[in-house]
Amino acid sequence: xxxxxxxxxxxxxxxxxxxxxxxxxxxxxxxxxxxxxxxxxxxxxxxxxxxxxxxxxxxxxxxxxxxxxxxxxxxxxxxxxxxxxxxxxxxxxxxxxxxxxxxxxxxxxxxxxxxxxxxxxxxxxxxxxxxxxxxxxxxxxxxxxxxxxxxxxxxxxxxxxxxxxxxxxxxxxxxxxxxxxxxxxxxxxxxxxxxxxxxxxxxxxxxxxxxxxxxxxxxxxxxxxxxxxxxxxxxxxxxxxxxxxxxxxxxxxxxxxxxxxxxxxxxxxxxxxxxxxxxxxxxxxxxxxxxxxxx
Numbered sequence: 001x002x003x004x005x006x007x008x009x010x011x012x013x014x015x016x017x018x019x020x021x022x023x024x025x026x027x028x029x030x031x032x033x034x035x036x037x038x039x040x041x042x043x044x045x046x047x048x049x050x051x052x053x054x055x056x057x058x059x060x061x062x063x064x065x066x067x068x069x070x071x072x073x074x075x076x077x078x079x080x081x082x083x084x085x086x087x088x089x090x091x092x093x094x095x096x097x098x099x100x101x102x103x104x105x106x107x108x109x110x111x112x113x114x115x116x117x118x119x120x121x122x123x124x125x126x127x128x129x130x131x132x133x134x135x136x137x138x139x140x141x142x143x144x145x146x147x148x149x150x151x152x153x154x155x156x157x158x159x160x161x162x163x164x165x166x167x168x169x170x171x172x173x174x175x176x177x178x179x180x181x182x183x184x185x186x187x188x189x190x191x192x193x194x195x196x197x198x199x200x201x202x203x204x205x206x207x208x209x210x211x212x213x214x215x216x217x218x219x220x221x222x223x224x225x226x227x228x229x230x231x232x233x234x235x236x237x238x239x240x241x242x243x244x245x246x247x248x249x250x251x252x253x254x255x256x257x258x259x260x261x262x263x264x265x266x267x268x269x270x271x272x273x274x275x276x277x278x279x280x281x282x283x284x285x286x287x288x289x290x291x292x293x294x295x
Contacts, residue, residue, distance in 0.1 A: 007064030045089040060106035094148035109146040113161040115139035120264035165197030182234040183243040188227025190264035193219040196287035224284040236292035
């Protein structure tokens with residue numbers, strides 16, 4: 001297939017491109033800089049502009065673009081960037097698909113488990129209710145933009161949580177844990193929806209050839225609490241895990257601390273499992289163990 005990827009140079013995008021190319025697909029990329037080869041194209045999503053040649057003739061479009069939520073603090077200005085970078089990027093691609101003379105038949109758009117908000121003790125499937133707060137509102141607008149794609153294009157909005165690998169949220173956690181500063185956040189009992197980086201990319205690959213459409217959760221099949229995640233990292237690196245960052249201290253980071261570290265979301269990949277996808281890493285301990293072997 002000819003697959004256009006937005007956000008190809010990012011944490012998930014780099015692994016996805018590797019898997020796509022290994023499977024024999026031709027990958028096109030969009031970026032703000034000058035194209036370096038025939039498969040790179042320019043876009044300016046803040047102006048809803050993209051080179052129409054990027055979409056023309058593509059079989060599928062995959063959107064992973066958006067400002068990182070890992071930048072702290074979330075000022076009012078940065079909250080606007082988190083929102084608009086997602087909505088405008090998605091709208092740019094969806095509208096370009098609609099303008100194409102032969103529209104791509106597949107549009108896979110990144111999304112987030114942040115849609116569910118704080119729902120401790122609840123199994124969260126794709127049919128679960130939207131939560132309250134900044135992230136649920138962002139995800140709702142983000143997914144709505146994806147459905148601006150024309151009829152005839154299969155649209156999937158895949159909701160992802162904590163991606164376990166050498167990057168993303170683990171960029172600060174790994175060196176801190178190596179220094180013996182691994183910490184529990186709050187009670188540690190909150191559920192953190194996780195997925196191994198390789199499984200994240202493999203699940204997106206699965207969605208390329210699946211008939212699924214609409215919302216799909218991408219989360220590991222075995223739930224894990226915050227403490228299980230940080231414990232597993234300390235164990236894998238052979239370090240202590242003695243410290244606790246109390247809830248009040250996490251909240252000093254503002255909405256970012258609360259929404260990224262303290263929310264409890266027990267997300268179930270119900271539709272993905274029913275569609276036959278098999279996770280390579282079934283537990284967060286196995287996924288984190290793989291990181292340690294690669295360090």
